[in-house]
Amino acid sequence: MIKAQSLDGLFEKLLDGKSIFKNKEVLRPSYTPDLLLHRNDQINSLATILVSALRGETPSNVLIYGKTGTGKTAVTRYVGKELERVSEDKSIFCSVVYINCEVIDTQYRLLANLARHFEEEVPMTGWPTDQVFMKFKEAIDSREQVIIIILDEIDKLIKKGDDVLYNLSRINTDLRKAKVSMIGVSNDLKFTEFLDPRVKSSLGEEELIFPPYDAEQISDILKQRAKMAYNDGVLGEMVIPLCAAFAAQEHGDARRALDLLRVSGEIAERENQPQVLEEHVRRAQEKIEIDRVVEVVRTLPTQSKLVLYSIILLRNRGREGKNVTTGEMYNVYRQLCHHIDVDILTQRRVTDLMSELDMLGIVNAVVVSKGRYGRTKEISLSVPVENTRKVLLEDYRLKPLVDFKASVFNKMFS
Numbered sequence: 001m002i003k004a005q006s007l008d009g010l011f012e013k014l015l016d017g018k019s020i021f022k023n024k025e026v027l028r029p030s031y032t033p034d035l036l037l038h039r040n041d042q043i044n045s046l047a048t049i050l051v052s053a054l055r056g057e058t059p060s061n062v063l064i065y066g067k068t069g070t071g072k073t074a075v076t077r078y079v080g081k082e083l084e085r086v087s088e089d090k091s092i093f094c095s096v097v098y099i100n101c102e103v104i105d106t107q108y109r110l111l112a113n114l115a116r117h118f119e120e121e122v123p124m125t126g127w128p129t130d131q132v133f134m135k136f137k138e139a140i141d142s143r144e145q146v147i148i149i150i151l152d153e154i155d156k157l158i159k160k161g162d163d164v165l166y167n168l169s170r171i172n173t174d175l176r177k178a179k180v181s182m183i184g185v186s187n188d189l190k191f192t193e194f195l196d197p198r199v200k201s202s203l204g205e206e207e208l209i210f211p212p213y214d215a216e217q218i219s220d221i222l223k224q225r226a227k228m229a230y231n232d233g234v235l236g237e238m239v240i241p242l243c244a245a246f247a248a249q250e251h252g253d254a255r256r257a258l259d260l261l262r263v264s265g266e267i268a269e270r271e272n273q274p275q276v277l278e279e280h281v282r283r284a285q286e287k288i289e290i291d292r293v294v295e296v297v298r299t300l301p302t303q304s305k306l307v308l309y310s311i312i313l314l315r316n317r318g319r320e321g322k323n324v325t326t327g328e329m330y331n332v333y334r335q336l337c338h339h340i341d342v343d344i345l346t347q348r349r350v351t352d353l354m355s356e357l358d359m360l361g362i363v364n365a366v367v368v369s370k371g372r373y374g375r376t377k378e379i380s381l382s383v384p385v386e387n388t389r390k391v392l393l394e395d396y397r398l399k400p401l402v403d404f405k406a407s408v409f410n411k412m413f414s
């Protein structure tokens with residue numbers, strides 16, 4: 001008879017081990033430090049625009065752009081918090097409402113959230129949108145006050161239409177006492193192209209651009225956070241410079257750098273190492289990259305998954321290192337669709353899907369000239385092949401393709 005191993009004190013034993021972390025939470029994206037480094041210009045510019053609220057005037061609407069991890073959210077929230085703090089000191093009514101449009105991504109939910117913020121009872125579904133908007137207006141117009149609405153990741157909201165932004169941008173004409181202004185935050189520089197020109201000009205009364213951090217600036221940000229996150233003497237000398245270098249290579253992304261610093265520590269801790277070393281950072285970099293790819297690939301639509309799978313199959317056809325042409329890719333894609341009974345898209349549409357994969361950083365397509373045969377695109381994979389293949393085959397619609405290589409490829413390439 002197999003005797004169950006005694007698990008007494010399972011968690012106690014784990015907890016007894018000395019942690020290398022002092023406070024891991026400060027490395028999470030949700031944590032905003034009290035002092036934001038290398039962002040004085042942006043903080044001052046935003047404060048200069050918002051200070052009107054403290055004079056009872058309506059601040060201009062602002063659009064904030066910058067690549068991911070450049071401190072847009074951190075700066076906006078920080079300045080918003082300061083504004084509320086000073087307004088309280090001066091007994092001026094001023095509220096800053098933060099909305100993440102990736103989570104609250106419909107017009108109704110946005111308005112319902114705004115109304116609820118001001119203690120209006122509005123259900124999260126079911127009412128006509130106009131009625132919710134009316135409730136919000138009534139709620140805020142009960143007294144003299146300035147409301148600043150921060151719409152983070154605003155590009156996610158307008159995917160479902162820009163009516164709500166149009167209405168919000170005109171709301172001040174209907175209000176007697178309250179004043180509303182909006183701050184839109186986005187890492188997509190082009191999203192305003194899809195906006196109604198009136199909304200575009202109203203939202204973009206002021207624009208702020210957040211440039212990427214360089215390696216030195218990221219290093220400073222990491223040092224500030226590492227002091228709070230790790231116990232003294234735990235970090236090897238090369239850990240911060242390496243995290244900063246990796247993140248700067250990407251595009252100066254502070255979030256990526258902080259993730260690297262945290263995951264490196266987690267890897268070291270799991271192995272009961274007393275110190276975080278360079279090798280842990282390298283492994284963390286690999287792990288984060290794979291996690292990212294897995295997430296992006298997993299959420300692709302089926303047709304894009306088929307395009308990607310055909311590239312992987314061609315890449316594995318035995319002539320390693322040779323790039324795949326669009327013609328070859330389309331040929332295999334068609335066979336895959338046929339095999340699992342999925343509609344076959346036109347070559348043009350498939351080329352578009354491939355360009356999307358290129359934009360996501362999953363493949364790299366370059367145009368090459370074939371002399372008098374014209375031009376074609378050569379595609380190479382920018383992601384680890386085996387991991388990607390595994391994730392693709394997790395999709396139940398693609399599962400029957402597991403054996404595809406054996407049955408069709410032998411015929412095609414023999």
Ligand SMILES: Nc1ncnc2c1ncn2[C@@H]1O[C@H](COP(=O)(O)OP(=O)(O)OP(=O)(O)O)[C@@H](O)[C@H]1O
Nearest residue numbers: 029032036037068069070071072073074187254255
């Ligand atoms: N100047 C800074 N000083 C200290 N920490 C910073 C600074 N800039 C960014 N960070 C930290 O980096 C992480 C990412 O920053 P933030 O969320 O503000 O980036 P973002 O530009 O809004 O990115 P995204 O567009 O992806 O939302 C956060 O943990 C934030 O606290």
